[in-house]
Amino acid sequence: MTLGNPVLVEEVLVRHPRLRLYLMHGGAPYLQETKVILAVYPQVYLDLATISWILPRQEFHNYLRELMLAGFGKRLLFGSDQMFWPEAIGMAIEGIESASFLSEREKRDIFYNNAVRFLKLQGE
Helix, strand or coil: HHHHHHHHHHEEECCCCCCCEEECCCCCCCCHHHHHHHHHHCCEEEEEEEEECCCCCHHHHHHHHHHHCCCHHEECCCCCCCCCHHHHHHHHHHHHHHHCCCCCHHHHHHHHHHHHHHCCCCCC
């Protein structure tokens, strides 16, 4: 668990300031540390894989709401992290779709637009 703390990537980010990376699993359970890394390093994105379906729905929504309120909605990426339980992909989608505090545009950003920007693909 301790090796999942997002602060541990800071040395690499300092050494390689042009490196773009994304943190897996929303940086959970390190919400405060994740927000600090996102605030200081604009090239860091965050995937929501696993936490969108494994956490109780309200806990996931609280975590996601905190990230949105902190202004990181343009750097959140959809993910399911699925190899063995394909039914969890639908659960991950529903985790985002059921977040009533997200606008349709914010959901589209999480599902698509943010990944297009992060991966430098042609988008909308």
